[in-house]
Every structure is written in structure tokens, then in C-alpha cells.
Amino acid sequence: MERWHWLAQGDAVTQATALLLLALSVASWVVMLYKGWLLARSRRQVPRCVAAFWQADDLATARNRVAAIDGRGLVLPLVDALQAQRMPAAAVRPLAQQGAASAQLTRGLRAALQSASGPLQWGQVLLASIGTLAPFVGLLGTVWGIHHALSLLADSQSIGIAQLAAPVGEALVMTAAGLAVAIPAVLGYNLQGRSAGRIEAELEGFAHDLQAMFGDGAPSAAMA
Template sequence: MQALDLLRQGDAVTQATALLLLAMSVASWVVILWKLRLTWGARAQLARSVAAFWQAPALAEAPARMAAFDRRALARPLAQAALAWQLAGAGPGALGGQGSAAARLTRALRGALHGVLAQLQFGQVLLATVGATAPFVGLLGTVWGIHHALSALAGAQQVTIERLASPVGEALVMTAAGLAVAIPAVLAYNGFGRATATLEAELEGFAHDLRELLAGPPG
């Protein structure tokens, strides 16, 4: 209740700053929870799904075997792209169906890999932006709050430390709020960045193995 009272007592700039920090916090926590759900156990699932692929008797049966393990759909899109390439063959007319078989397979795997990586990297820019800007937004609220408090006290006949401490302390809360928004975003950005880099390396290795299996080594 005290935070709401402070928000109601502030002017439009203070309220807008507080609402901006609240929006940044909500957005970053939504992304954090979504990415936790996406990456939790993803490395183990990826290893099991890749193992299921190599145990399949044929490429046509591999995506179905992987589905039981790849609940996040990380490696399965690559296998499905390889199967679609195998079934399509060279198509007449369209540029996408022309060229060597290896080139067409590379395009198919690259497109599937980019789609999976875009899913893994979703929200990283938002977390980086919140982590970098939230402290300065809180500092803006602090500076403006102190300015507002001093302006209100300027016309007072008697200024005591007690009268000055309360509004200045309330303004400093904005700095703490900015840090409270920024710190989880920075920690999440670093943690998810490491997890994404590990998954990306494993997926690129799987795509390379698929290309060598179906089209032979490049060159």
C-alpha cells in the first residue's frame, strides 16, 4: 500500500516512470518464465532425440521416433527438412528446386536451423534492453523526485532535515526499483545466452551430420 500511496502522491513524470519500470519488469519476467519452460531439460531432450534419430531404420521413420523425446521441437525440424528434401527431389522451374542436391539440402537444413535458433533466441534483445536501461530509468525517477521535493520545500518558511528526508527517501526508492528490474534481466540474459549457445552448437553439429549423411561432405 505504501508504494501505491507514493505513486499517487507523485506527479505525472514520477507516475510515468514507475509505470514504465513496472511494464519493463512484467515483460522481462514473462520472457524469463517462457524461456525457462523452453530451455529446462532441453539439452537432455536434444541428446535423446538425436539418439532416436540415429536408431531409426530409415529417414522416413526418424521424425516420428524423435517426437516422443523432442517436446520442444528443437532437432525434429531438421529431420523433417531433410525428409522433405529427400521426397521432393529436383523441381522444375523454381529456383529453389534447382542446383545440386547438396546445395538444396544445405538450404533446407539452414532454413530449419534458423527457425529453431530464432525460437531459442527469442526475448534476448528485450532482456538486454531492460538490463541496460532500467537503472537509468530509475535514476531519472530519482532525480526528478528530488527536484520535485526540493521545489516543494523551496517556498517553505522553515526547512528541517525531517521534512527533507521523507521526500528524498521516497525519490531514492526509484533507484532501487530500477535495480530490482535490471538485475533479474541481466542474470537471465547471461544464463539463457550460455544455454542457447550450447544448444546452438549441438544443433549445428546435428545439421552437419545430416548433410554428410545424405549428400556427402561439402566440396
């Protein structure tokens, strides 16, 4: 418990800074663990959904197969956009359905890709913020801890290297704590951002294939 004696003896600013670093660390690890699980499932499900779609005999069967596999709802909105574009036109249509079939499909696929990017990019802003903010929070704790230690030592009658080394060295722990919080957050941001980008690229490729094959509005024999 002696190694934490400096924190117990610190003032409200020192303790609040330490609690803030702890909260940032917990938040970043919760985000990284959940996001890692989500991305791992998505990396398995998206290729299976795409393969199941192209192996189906008709659009209804393809949608049912994709819905059974796509637990995160990443591929199904793209299929629904294609299905909506191929439905018979109503007598009175909104502006979104009055354009060319290719434009309607493009609009639907773009909206589906945007909805899919939400879960994939979830938590990235928080990780980037923690990776940027934590070192400065640790530095603030260090500066304030040194100031607090020097203030206490100023009241003593004799000040030497031995008296300064312990409190100042303990205050520097806050800088190390800030780096310990920031480094995992930055690594998680980079690695998980790269993984999410690969999944988004695969979804974009699938959307491009749908647009290329069915964007002209002509019914396909296999999908009619």
C-alpha cells in the same frame, strides 16, 4: 502504507515512472519464466531426438520417432530438410532444387537452423532492453522526485536537514527500483542466452553430421 506515501504524493511523472518500472519488471519475469520452461524442455528433448534419429532403421521411422519427441519443433525441420533432399526429383523443378544434392541439403539445413533459433532466441532482445533501460528510468524517477520534493519544500517557511532527508531519501528509492528491475533481466539474459547457445550448438552439430553423411546425394542403405 507510510513507505508508499511519497509515491501517492508524487506528481504524474513520478507515478508514471513507477508504473513503467513495474511493467518492465512484470514483462521481464514473464519472459524469463516462460523462456526457462521452454529451454528446460528443449535441453531434454533435443538429445533424445538426435539419439532416436540415429537409432532408427530408415528415414521414415526416424522422422516418426523425432516427431513424437520433438514437442518444440527444433529437430524435426532438420529431418524434413534431409527427407526433402532425398525425394525423387520432379520433371519441372524450381531453382532451389536444381543445384547439386549437397548444396540443396546445405540450404535446407540452414533454413531449418534459422527456424529453430527463433524460439530459442525469443525474448532475448526484450531482456537486454529492460536491463539497459531500467536503471535510467529509475534515475529519471529519482531526479524528478528530488526536484518535486525541493519544489514542495521551497514553499515552506523553514528548510532543514530533517525536512530534506525524508523526501530526498524516498526519491532515491526509484534508483534502487530501477536496479532491482535491471539486475534480474541482465542475469536472465546471460544465463538463458548461454543455455540457448548450447542447444543451438547441438542442433548445428546434428546438422553437420547430416551434411557429412548424406550430403553427397548417394542413397544410404539404412536411409533409402
